[in-house]
Amino acid sequence: MRALLIVNPKATTTSPRARDLLVRALSSAVDLQVNYTSRRGHATDLAREASDTADLVVTLGGDGTVNEVVNGMLHDGRPAESAPRLAVVPGGSTNVFARSLGMPSDWVDGAGVILEALRDNRMRTIGLGKANGRYFTFCAGLGLDAAAIRRVERARVRGQSATPARYLRATVAQFFSGSDRRHPMLRLEIPGRPPQTGLSLAIIQNTTPWTYLGDRGISPNPRASFDTGLDILSLRHLSFVATARTATQLFTGSRPPRGRQIVAHHDLEKFRLSSARPQAFQLDGDYLGESDEVELESAPGALRVVC
Template sequence: MGTVPPMRALLVVNPKATTTSERSRDVLVRALRSEVDLTVEYTLRRGHAAALCRAAAESGVDVVVTLGGDGTVNEAVNGLMNADAALAGRGATPAYRLPALGVVPGGSTNVFARALGLPRDWADGTSVILDGLRDGRHRVIGLGRADDRYFTFTAGIGLDAAVVRRVEQARLRGRTSTPALYVRSMVAQFLSGEDRKSPPLSLERPGESVESELSTIIIQNTAPWTYVGDRPINPNPQASFDHGLDVLAVRRLKVSSTTRTVTQMASLKGDPHGREVLRLHDQAEFAVVSTRPQAFQLDGDYLGERQKVHFASVPQALRVIC
């Protein structure tokens, strides 16, 4: 009898990952090479991780591992999902047609990895992946899709995305991404007064009445929405990789009601509510339409301005080693 060939794996490394060093990357490579036939690629530009992962999936790689933050994970997921059409017949759902995904946290926040219950430390995260490879352990999760782009944990239109835009602009000026930077950016954006008097957003669902005059909308594919340091922020505590999408919308950004909503989101229980709050659970699809261009983000990555985005839940999308 012949020996079973080792699993083929691709490691995608973001060399700008903020919490890893060249030494830690070398340790990770050696550890993975002890278990799989490994190819290592370093991202060179925006979109490179997506191209690498799509090519890997189409070539029959068994596992894709990312070392980076949520942006690297998002690109990898989009690369994998965009390869799915070429893999018809390999399985009943994308999760069993596509390579499994392993995530080693290397960014400043790592919301996706932490939502999966993975360790924050890259060394401990590597151990989880190695154990999962040996034991064949994985979890099947659903994704969200915004038009033709997939997301793992969150999307946002309005205030949420405008804050992400401010943070990215600050980072381009050399600032470090910290919880304090996000808080200052949120306060500055809120005080700018944009969209406080004439909320531009509407939410349209099949067979339901339109929800209009919304100022900002947060969409979640899992909980929490994000973290401030070690504290999870939970606009929609029931959101889950195992269900459809959850929505939190704020109607008017009044100082008193918005302060109350933010305080509720930051509490241990989460569960924001009130006259200005709209929440929807386990949604299969909907569209967000705006009377004027609005900031738009996916998985904490600012993607410009939009006036209409169609959102859908994509169940049974990926196998994740955890």
């Protein structure tokens, strides 16, 4: 089996020695080539080049690296059966996608699961999401959560780490400083249904959880699954009381948030979000700039995963 290992050398939880150990372990099971990323978007280029020659692409990095690799592997919209299989070794700070597949959070244990799955020829076919033509594996966001990610990414440029506590502080800071909190601008259009307007944010999930705080999964859309369409949760207003109530439900319960300010939909095939002015936009935890229109759709059975 021909395999490409794509390594993000800036991955949070691995060291050069750990990477060497992983390379030796994988080389015992597959014909392995190793490439290191050097810039944003590099993993996409490497995966695109390997899409016609490799049987398996392995990532060592965080969710952003996984997202880039998936978009490279499926760059021409090919069916899952004609694309390489994907294996994910967790190496980032949160690793939502790997953990949502049931992978261990430790890279050593994750590598062991992959080697066992290769030996047993075990894999799973999952659905993905697409936003303006770009694939995402577990989540997308327009508004508050994406703006909080933007704050964290700016902090990382200054040398600060991307911890769960930093994301939480960034979200609180964005909530109080965001200019659109009292003037909701989002519009949600689902084919065959009346449009919904006056929405403040949109959290889209392709699976659950949406993120983790330590070992605890947080999921605004707990019914989301790789085996169904997309789920979305929006808030009509970001008033302090209503938002605090929703946040409490998210952090303390397992059921979907409830309340008059909640707009939620499950298992959607396609929908559109638009805004009166550009909003922060993120996919799989990576800030992608601002957008005033996002077309979202489910891509069932799009990817084969070794896990």
